Each structure stands twice: as C-alpha cells, then as structure tokens.
Amino acid sequence: MSDSTTSGPNNSVGRRSVLLGGAAAVGGAALAGTVAGAAYADGRGLPGAGIGRLREPFTLGxxxxxxxxxGVVLWTRLAPEPTASDGMGGMPNRPYPVQWEVSEDERFARPVQRGWAWASPEEAHSVHVEVDGLRPGAEYFYRFRVGNDVSPTGRTRTAPPPxxxxxxxxCFASxxxxxxxxxxxYRRMAEDEPGLILHLGDYQYEYxxxxxxxxxxxxxxxxxxxxxxxxxxQxxxxxxxxxxxxxxxxxxxxxxxxxxxxxADEVPEQPDPDFLDRRAAAFQAYYENMPLRRSxxxxxxxxxxxxxxxxxxLANFHMLDTRQYRDDQACGDGYGVACSDRFDPNRTITGERQERWILDGFRSTRxxxxxxGQQVFFSKLDLDSGPGEGYNMDAWDGYVANRDRIAHGMxxxxxxxxxxxxxxxxxxWAAEIRDSHDxxxxxxxxxEFVTTSITSGGDGSEDTQQGVLDDNPHVKFYKDRRGYVRTRFSADELxxxxxxxxxxxxxxxxARTEATFVVNDGEPKLHRRR
Incomplete structure (x- = not known):
C-alpha cells in the first residue's frame, strides 16, 4: 500500500482492472459458450422468455x-434509463429473469456456480443473490446477464474460516x-484493493x-x-x-x-404527519440499492x-443501527451541557434489544x-473550546448512560x-475510549477512528481545532479534508x-496518507507513526 496515489480517474486498479472496464464484451462471448449460456442466450429456457430486449440494462453496475x-450477496439493478423520474429506471412493469455466474477467474474460464433470479418491478428490478457453497477465504468474480447484455464484472471474496x-x-467511508x-x-479507495469495505452512513442525501x-x-x-x-x-x-x-x-x-x-425512530427533524410513509419508502429504496441479505x-x-x-x-464486525431505535435527541437537538436529559439512564441510542445484542456479542467473542461499525461520534467530545462545554446531542454524547454501558461492556x-x-x-478524528469519559x-x-466524508462539506480547510483537542486529551487527531480511512488488521496490530x-x-x-496510527494487540492506546 503506497502512501500516495497519483493515478488519474481513468487509470487501472491492479492487474485485474481490465475486468472492471472493458471485460463485459469479452465475458459475453465466454458466457455464451457455456452450457448455461447456450440455454440463456436469448432468454430461452427461462420463465418469461421472449419478453423483449433491454437497452443497456446494467447502468448502475x-x-x-x-x-x-x-457465501456472499451479489447485487445489481436493471435500469436502462437510470434517472427516470418515476424511479423505475426505464424498465417495463414486468419481471425479468437475470442470469448470474460466479467464477474463480476474471475470464470465467473456471465457473463454479450459476443460476438465475427474478428482477421484479416491486423491488425496482433489483437483484439480490445469496450465493452459498463457496470456499472460505477465497476470491471470486461474478457477473449478470439479461438476454445478450452482460454486466460489468465484479470481484468479491468470502470470509475466512473460523x-x-x-x-x-x-477501508471505510461515510x-x-x-x-x-x-x-x-471512492476510486482512490478502490485503488488500495481492500478485501472489505465498510460504509457507515449518508450514502446518499435527501436534499x-x-x-x-x-x-x-x-x-x-x-x-x-x-x-x-x-x-x-443517480x-x-x-x-x-x-x-x-x-x-x-x-x-x-x-x-x-x-x-x-x-x-430519530418515529420522530422527524420537523413535524411531518407523513413521516412514517417517508421512512418506509426510504427503507425500501435503501434495501433495493444495497447488497443486503433477505434478512x-x-x-x-x-x-x-x-x-x-x-x-x-481475526475480527468481528458488529454493524449498528443508531437511528431506528433511538430516543429523540435531548436538549432540542442542539449543543450544550446545561441539560440533564443527556445523562438520563433510560435514554437510548441503540434501543434495549440492540444494546443486549451488542453486549452479548462482547461476552461471547473469540x-x-x-x-x-456505526454512525455517530462515540467518544466524549466537548466542542466548545475554553471554559465552557458543548456537546452534540445527535451523537453518543446525547445518550451518555447508553454509551457508558457499551464502553464498560467493551x-x-x-x-x-x-x-x-x-x-x-x-x-x-482519532480517540482513545475510556470506560467512562466523565x-x-x-x-x-x-x-475510535472517525472517517471524514467522501464529498460532504466540499474541499475542507486547514482549520486545526486546536482548542477542542486541548480540551479533549483523549482525542489525538483531527483533519478537515475529504477522504476515507484505510486499515490493516493483523494478529499483532491494527x-x-x-x-x-x-x-x-x-x-x-x-490521495495521500495524512496520519498513521497503530494499536498494538492487547493495548487500547493510539501510537502515532506518521
């Protein structure tokens, strides 16, 4: 992994980057030559055959x-007119059979599994294939096909064996x-060729x-x-x-x-009698557009x-939801300390059931x-530099008791x-978490490692927030630029x-590496290396 990436936006990613660009045409010929490809070349042999050809259906990748x-989830969504205002991507109001294929190589000379799935209008013609029966800790390549149209090729991997x-x-981003x-x-992150990517929220904006x-x-x-x-x-x-x-x-x-x-749960930012309908719509679209399991x-x-x-x-990734089960933000969702509500032991950002699930996972981990993997600042962060205090009520500082129970459980x-x-x-940001920050x-x-945004907030600035760092000695780093975080887990260090x-x-x-920290196995302390 280099410290600086200077390649332009059209440069390749490693030795296999060809499959991410022009290999769809190559792959099409290979697919048609397989037993399954011969049967599926024009939709023959599949339910719904003869329902018509689509124009460039894989515009969303x-x-x-x-x-x-x-196993792993494979995703695509058919959308020949992706930004159509009705949200249906230019697709007819009918289901389409989509072939999928998984191979051990990028040219699909060693296929291991293939099948088909329905892309239905009820789910915006998205496809979620839960492939199973693969080898643990292995790299695979996959693609989809509708009629004669073949998708770009993706690379994935299974988790290692227990x-x-x-x-x-x-890498993780937000x-x-x-x-x-x-x-x-996102391109610079791809050029790092990670084995896994976490996205921690605000994938898209509603404005x-x-x-x-x-x-x-x-x-x-x-x-x-x-x-x-x-x-x-879009x-x-x-x-x-x-x-x-x-x-x-x-x-x-x-x-x-x-x-x-x-x-916050069933409470919108501003009064809105239709908020629950909006929430249901947002959830449906999120599922349709993400590689998530049926669960x-x-x-x-x-x-x-x-x-x-x-x-x-090596690692357990406990992926949290700090929106759906939380109490409404304390103190009018503002900044301040003159409000005892944020210390209320009954206030929750996780909900009782998810909190038990987190703590049970801590107790049983090996x-x-x-x-x-979660959304909002976990560590205590006094944002009012100087003698005063100010806390973000939308973060864990607005749910102090809940935060302390999780930290103590950790x-x-x-x-x-x-x-x-x-x-x-x-x-x-980078911080050291204590059992109780108070x-x-x-x-x-x-x-705790906090990633900046991919784009939100624009180019950023050279602001150092030195006063905030001075008031929060457990916080060790701050930078106001866009980007992401790259990590390397091993048995000995992070x-x-x-x-x-x-x-x-x-x-x-x-992209460049602004700072590097190392956490040694068994020592919850930040060691700056760069």
Missing part, C-alpha cells in the same frame, strides 16, 4: 456484500453528497439541488419511493462509486440522510439492519479484534481489542491510515 465463509488469523486490508463534489475518494452544487442533483427533496429510487440511481451512475463497489464486498449501514436529517428486507417502517459479520478469528468482557469505526461528522481515571476500553484529498470540487485529486 454491480456490487457484493455481507460475506460469510461459504479461527483464521490472516491479515485484512479494510457521507457522499452528490452535489458537493466528485467521488474521487434537492441548490445553487452552490458542484454537480446537479436530480429531483425534489426525497419523500416518496419514486424520489428515493431516482436519487439512489448516485449509482457515478463511475468512481461503481468501481469501489466492484472491487470488494461491502458492509453497509445507514445514518440519517438516507431518510431525512437527524431523524434485512424491510417490513413497512421496520428493517433489521444491525448484524454481525465474523472474519475468521476474535482478536471486535469492531463496532472493557469488561471477552473483548480483547475493542475498536469503533465512525462516520457522520465530515472530519477525520471519570478520566477509569480504565481504557478501546479506540494499522490505520487517514487518507485525504485536497479537493473534490474538481475531478482527479490524488
């Missing part, structure tokens, strides 16, 4: 996610506002276009299912985002903007998104590293190395590189 030792301690390169700039950071947008946002503020489908599709047309989806499996969780800013399919206003992915014996359980990965705040002498519990881009309001910015 491909993705994979939620890897297990023997107990395996091999290294893992992982907050990609289409109007605020170009998604170059309509504004005069200051770098790129034009289509449609009104998202409120209906058609609005959300169109908005997701984001998915971005080639840099498509590339990042195609190089590795993703684990995704939402934050607020996938639905509406700062929503995450929404049921009305409910959707089970928190889940646990085990990466051999992993070397336990990672909370410190006093089978967790060997507790780590929190966070998004939301459009800045890079008692500075309490034992260390873990470490290495964390804060990757930054100087600009996103133009295409093609290089």
């Amino acid at each position: 491909v993705a994979s996610g939620d890897p297990l030792p023997t 107990g395996h301690l091999g290294d893992l390169t992982l 907050c990609s506002h289409f109007g605020d700039g170009y998604f170059t950071a 309509p276009a504004s005069d200051g947008d770098v790129r034009k946002v289509l449609g009104p503020e998202t409120r209906t299912l058609a609005n959300y489908r169109q908005r997701h599709a 984001y998915k047309t971005d080639e840099d985002l498509q590339l990042a989806h195609s190089v590795a499996p993703w684990l995704v969780v939402w934050d607020d903007h996938e639905t509406e800013n700062n929503w 995450s399919r929404p049921r009305g206003i409910d959707m089970r998104l928190y889940r646990r992915i085990r990466w051999g014996g 992993a070397r590293w336990d990672v909370l 410190a006093d359980s089978n967790v060997r190395n507790g780590v929190v990965f966070t998004g939301d705040v459009h800045r890079h 008692h500075p002498d309490s034992p260390p519990a873990g470490t 290495r964390v590189d804060y990757r930054t881009l100087d600009y996103v309001t133009e295409r093609g910015a290089p």
Whole structure:
C-alpha cells in the first residue's frame, strides 16, 4: 500500500482492472459458450422468455456484500434509463429473469456456480443473490446477464474460516453528497484493493439541488419511493462509486440522510404527519440499492439492519443501527451541557434489544479484534473550546448512560481489542475510549477512528481545532479534508491510515496518507507513526 496515489480517474486498479472496464464484451462471448449460456442466450429456457430486449440494462453496475465463509450477496439493478423520474429506471412493469455466474477467474474460464433470479418491478428490478457453497477465504468474480447484455464484472471474496488469523486490508467511508463534489475518494479507495469495505452512513442525501452544487442533483427533496429510487440511481451512475463497489464486498449501514436529517425512530427533524410513509419508502429504496441479505428486507417502517459479520478469528464486525431505535435527541437537538436529559439512564441510542445484542456479542467473542461499525461520534467530545462545554446531542454524547454501558461492556468482557469505526461528522478524528469519559481515571476500553466524508462539506480547510483537542486529551487527531480511512488488521496490530484529498470540487485529486496510527494487540492506546 503506497502512501500516495497519483493515478488519474481513468487509470487501472491492479492487474485485474481490465475486468472492471472493458471485460463485459469479452465475458459475453465466454458466457455464451457455456452450457448455461447456450440455454440463456436469448432468454430461452427461462420463465418469461421472449419478453423483449433491454437497452443497456446494467447502468448502475454491480456490487457484493455481507460475506460469510461459504457465501456472499451479489447485487445489481436493471435500469436502462437510470434517472427516470418515476424511479423505475426505464424498465417495463414486468419481471425479468437475470442470469448470474460466479467464477474463480476474471475470464470465467473456471465457473463454479450459476443460476438465475427474478428482477421484479416491486423491488425496482433489483437483484439480490445469496450465493452459498463457496470456499472460505477465497476470491471470486461474478457477473449478470439479461438476454445478450452482460454486466460489468465484479470481484468479491468470502470470509475466512473460523479461527483464521490472516491479515485484512479494510477501508471505510461515510457521507457522499452528490452535489458537493466528485467521488474521487471512492476510486482512490478502490485503488488500495481492500478485501472489505465498510460504509457507515449518508450514502446518499435527501436534499434537492441548490445553487452552490458542484454537480446537479436530480429531483425534489426525497419523500416518496419514486424520489428515493431516482436519487439512489443517480448516485449509482457515478463511475468512481461503481468501481469501489466492484472491487470488494461491502458492509453497509445507514445514518440519517438516507431518510431525512437527524431523524430519530418515529420522530422527524420537523413535524411531518407523513413521516412514517417517508421512512418506509426510504427503507425500501435503501434495501433495493444495497447488497443486503433477505434478512434485512424491510417490513413497512421496520428493517433489521444491525448484524454481525465474523472474519475468521481475526475480527468481528458488529454493524449498528443508531437511528431506528433511538430516543429523540435531548436538549432540542442542539449543543450544550446545561441539560440533564443527556445523562438520563433510560435514554437510548441503540434501543434495549440492540444494546443486549451488542453486549452479548462482547461476552461471547473469540476474535482478536471486535469492531463496532456505526454512525455517530462515540467518544466524549466537548466542542466548545475554553471554559465552557458543548456537546452534540445527535451523537453518543446525547445518550451518555447508553454509551457508558457499551464502553464498560467493551472493557469488561471477552473483548480483547475493542475498536469503533465512525462516520457522520465530515472530519477525520482519532480517540482513545475510556470506560467512562466523565471519570478520566477509569480504565481504557478501546479506540475510535472517525472517517471524514467522501464529498460532504466540499474541499475542507486547514482549520486545526486546536482548542477542542486541548480540551479533549483523549482525542489525538483531527483533519478537515475529504477522504476515507484505510486499515490493516493483523494478529499483532491494527494499522490505520487517514487518507485525504485536497479537493473534490474538481475531478482527479490524488490521495495521500495524512496520519498513521497503530494499536498494538492487547493495548487500547493510539501510537502515532506518521
């Protein structure tokens, strides 16, 4: 992994990058030559044969996610007119059979599984294939086909077998506002060739276009299912985002903007009698556009998104949902300390059931590293530099008792190395977590790494927030630039590189490593290496 990436937006990614660009045409010929391809070449042999040819149906690319030792989710969505205002991507109101194929090589000379799935209008012609029966810890290539049209090729991998301690390169990201700039950071992340990618929320934004947008946002503020489908599709047309989806499996969780800013369970930011309908629409569109398993399919206003992915014996990824079950933000959702509500032991950001699930996972873990993949700042953060105090009520500081129970569970359980990965705040931060931040002498519990945004907030600044750092001695790093975080897990240490881009309001910015921290096995402390 180099410290600086200077390749332009059209350069390749490693030796296999050809499959991410022009290999669809090559793959089409190979597919037609297989037994399955001969039967499926014009839809023959599949239910619904003869329903008509589609024009460029794979405009939204491909993705994979939620890897297990023997399987992974494969995703695509048919959309020949991806940004159609009705949200249906230019598709007829009928189901289409879609062939899928998994191979051990990028030319599909060694196929291991193939089959077909329905792309139905009820789910915006999205496809979620839960492949099973693969080898643990193995790399695979996959693609889809409708008639004579073949999708781009994606690369994925299965999780290692239980107990395996091999290294893992992982990148995580958050907050990609289409109007605020170009998604170059996704391309730079893909160029790092990670084995796994975490997206921690604000994958898309609900806002309509504004005069200051770098790129034009289509449609009104998202409120209906058609609005959300169109908005997701516009984001998915971005080639840099498509590339990042195609190089590795993703684990995704939402934050607020996938639905509406700062929503909390059934409470919208502003009074809205139609909010629950809006929430249901947002959940449906999110599922349709993400590589999620059927266990995450929404049921009305409910959707089970928190889940646990085990990466051999190296890491457990506890992916949280801090929106759907939380109490409304305290103190009018503002900043301040003169409000006792944030200390109320009954206030929750996780909900009681999810909190039990987290703590049960801590007690039963055998992993070397336990990672909370979640949305909002976990550590205590006094944002009012100087003698006063100010806290973000939308973050865990608005739910102090809930936070302390999780931190204590991390410190006093089978967790060997507790780590929190966070998004939301459009800045890079690094912090050491204590059992209770209101008692500075309490034992260390873990470490927190916060990623900046992909684009949200524009190019950023050279602001240092030195006063805030001085008031929060457990916080060790801050940077206001766009980018992502690259990590390397091993049995002995966790290495964390804060990757930054100087600009996103133009295409093609290089990425560099702004800072590097190392956490040694068994020592919840940040050691700066760069």
